[in-house]
Amino acid sequence: MRGTARPSGLPAFLLLAPSLLVLAIFAVALGALFQFAFLEFIPGSLKTGGLTDKNFRAVLAPQYLRYIWDTVVLSAATTVLALVASYPIAYALARAESRRLRSLLLVLTLAPFFTGAIVRTYAWMLVLGSSFITWPVKLLFEPSGVLVGLVHFSMPTMILILAAAISHVDTTYERAAASLGASPRRIFWRVTLPLTMPGVASGSLVVFAWTFSAFPTPELLGGGKVKMIANVVKDLALDSFNWPGSAAFAAVALVLTLGLLALLGRAIGTRGV
Amino acid sequence: MMARTVVQLERVTKSYGAVRALDAIELAVYEGELLSLLGPSGCGKTTTLNVIAGFVEPDAGRVSIDGSDVTAVPAYRRGLGVVFQSYALFPHMTVGDNVAFGLRERGMSRRDAATRVGEALALVRLPGMADARPQQLSGGMQQRVALARALVIRPRVLLLDEPLAALDKKLREDMRAELRDIQKTVGITTIFVTHDQHEALGLSDRIAVMNAGRIEQLGVPREIYERPATRFVADFIGASSVLTARVLDGQTVELPGGLRLAVDLGRPLEPGRTVELIVRPERVQLGGAGGNAMAATVASVMYLGDHTEVRVTLAGGLRILAAVRGAVALNAGDAITVAIAPDAFLVPGERPAGEGRG
């Protein structure tokens, strides 16, 4: 209820105060990150020096720029493959006639979503390693293996977004097209797909943005050979104790991710992701 | 008859942004009466009810109950019973717990509450339904539960917001009669919101016809129907034909087509004035030879079971609606005679002389 219609209970600001406190703590952490990104690294010490932009110039040095480029390529490839692999499942899920079938598909889709990054990535280490299946080419610790893991990791998210979009397309449109003589294939290309484009767009951007800061998959499936931005952040912070350099990298990843998502918001309005 | 005033609204005003939902409403509701708020969608009926119930705080004006100002008293301390259009039965409670809710809030023991709940359910003819879940009941039964829940706390006033709107036609008519019975039995002061004029006419002691946040007319049903104060009221209550005419002398008017009609309002008309004459469809006689017989053509015929609606076109192109009991052997295009008795005309309101001239 709006205006002076008496809303029941506590005033809004009291209800919001605890969550604003939580957000404030988060803001402090991110603030500290940005502060460190501009402080000088003193090798062999966790103490920092004065203000500097050296950390950001290091990010742009060729050996690091390469990781950013690899990250972009892997994210783009992941997005395309995840989209192609997810659409059929999402369609089956959205158009499932029985609740039982829908539940089965949903549980199969969501279960990996809920098993957590480490278990899933470890599982792929077993699959991609050579003890179970003899692969014609080496996959583990190669970009191709990382890509497989990233696609698998992205699919639940992509499927959920696409399935929601497909569910919102009234089947009457498809029936109308059929009554006008369109074949199932034509109906898909001319009616269903165009009407689900907002879902395709938002799914793609979300997957791209999330893959962009993927960590456990490249860390374990890349075996130190294939690295994305997040792996470099971790190496610098936890192995070299170069928090300022790491912070600069993390800040770049954060800004790029938020930039992408802002683009997403612009592209599909504020319907929420 | 000067009954006690139970609810009084004084210059109650409420705006939502640019929308003036209530515009200086004045209203007194008397002890034991059933007063209907009648009007088209968005005219402010629900807002009026919400202001009385305490769900909405007016921007200006005063709400009193039994003479004491309750404008600032929250809903839960007003002791009024409310029946909502959607019933708003608590879905997580049984019927019995729903009805007992208000009693328990008043600190009544479970045992005493159960007795009262039993009585209330018997009153609405749902005895023994206390253990059912609201979702298992039909719309009509849910309606009765909602009524029992509101009545069981013995509220000072009963407020009903379109309580029958969600029911189908037959059930609605049955419930209407039953509601009236229960209200009479309990003798409770009741305010009833509806946009259905039949409902209002059939149920009410008095009707307040609302339009755009104002009360256009307040009166007993016959007065509202037979002496509408404004053209809006005349139009809204019963589908009527409206003829704009110029007064020739005290007893005669002229229609735009040149047609002359004899009019008997029980008082002379002021010559030269332009008046709006309202004719109820049942007062238009087809093929009649009474007063004001006129040649006409049948434009359309709609058979509605107990009566038939016939639209006819007069010589000057004027359209008139007639209602005839039962069926008629007429077809569109037939030439007939229509007659309107001179005393069948209504002129809305007592307008100051000179208004509407030109």
Added chain:
Amino acid sequence: MAGRLVVAALLLFMTLPTVVVIVASFNATAILSFPPQGVSLRWYENALTYPQFRKAAVNSVIVTAASALLALPVGTAAALALVRHRPRAATALNAMLLSPLVIPGVAAGLGFLIVAAGLGLLQSRWILIVAHVVLVLPFVVRSVAVSVANLDPMLERAAASLGASPWRAFRRVTLPLLRPGLFAALLFAVIVSMNEFVVSLFISTRVNEILPVAMFTYVVNYTDPTMAALSTLFIAATFVVVFVADRLLDLSRIFQIGGRH
């Protein structure tokens, strides 16, 4: 028909790793092989007795319980405010509350690490609990907000008209009707916190580390199937939870899938 085969193949791809892990967990030898050479439960015994896993499991339970129980009331209050009161800045507030979902984990993790180091909290579970509350809050707010939005505001008015004060109406009408949403929120909170890895890696030490971090360390250092056994336990628990959740809550409604035919 071809469509069904494609869907089946893709579902196989999605479930393949799970199947392989389960098979591997029963492998008798330390070197994995397929088909497995004999069946054994020794890796389960190993997983359940490995001291660092036990310590991490205790940490996990404490951190998850604490963060879920903190996030639930905080997020519920926020959801009520956002849906019911529609504060002027609702859109911005909503975006802010959901932002932890989209901030890269390594950025958040490093931020918390710097703060924790500054405050001397590096060995403490508290820093993990605080970080988990931040990460879990968006899920709580969203689940509860859906429930609040589905709640008929007339019910609270009905309660008020029957004499219930705002607090009583909340206790007797609003709260019981929000129960499914609160349950879903709790479920999400527990699952997300239980599996959180990236942020936790940055702020974990051997003392306060939670299970996913301990598992990561194990995978990096050892190749025997102990991890497969632990993973299988994790997967089994998750399947049960998701299955029960779907039964109780109809997940397709939460994710707005299907239903329009």
